[in-house]
Amino acid sequence: MSALQRASQAINVVAEKALFVIGTAICIILFAQVVSRYAGASLGWSEEVSRHLLVAITFLGGTVAYKRASFIGLQGFGHLLGPAVQRIIVVGLQVLTLACFGLIAWFGAAYTVKAAEQTSASLQIPMAIPFSVIPLASVIFMVHVLADIARTVDRKAS
Numbered sequence: 001m002s003a004l005q006r007a008s009q010a011i012n013v014v015a016e017k018a019l020f021v022i023g024t025a026i027c028i029i030l031f032a033q034v035v036s037r038y039a040g041a042s043l044g045w046s047e048e049v050s051r052h053l054l055v056a057i058t059f060l061g062g063t064v065a066y067k068r069a070s071f072i073g074l075q076g077f078g079h080l081l082g083p084a085v086q087r088i089i090v091v092g093l094q095v096l097t098l099a100c101f102g103l104i105a106w107f108g109a110a111y112t113v114k115a116a117e118q119t120s121a122s123l124q125i126p127m128a129i130p131f132s133v134i135p136l137a138s139v140i141f142m143v144h145v146l147a148d149i150a151r152t153v154d155r156k157a158s
Contacts, residue, residue: 002154008147011140012067015060022060026053045122052120052130059137067144087152094149101141108134 001009033046065071078089112135116128 002147002150004143004150005147008067008144011143012064015064015067015140019057019060019064022053022057026050026057029053048120048122055130056133059133060140063137063140063144066141087155091149091152094145094152098142098145098149101138101145105135105138105142108138 029043029046029050033043033050036043076089078086108131112128112131115131116126118127119125120127120130
């Protein structure tokens, strides 16, 4: 296993643990919100925090789903053309995927920097904090895609 593939695996382990913590936090916060409303009070910040955490779960969960190959796959005509052509098609698609996540990381980082001047409604934190998950997840996706490209090329060399 190459260093890139080990790094991809290590990042995925951290992302999975972060998803567990974030999911648990959302459950606790929303439960506390329901209990507090039933008691006649309200946690004004709970909805905003839950919304930001849900966005983080979406982006980080996508990276874990990619790493686990849990997305829907399609077996196209490349399968009929033999293993060599299929590898070329796979690497081509991986390079396009890498470019896509590179663009998302670039524009996500630019948007995150612009959002630093804005603050959230109830927490009064810079909006760059919740938005930073977009370029972070994109970079994680890029590491996973690069590891997949390395694995595909290694398989071709064998």
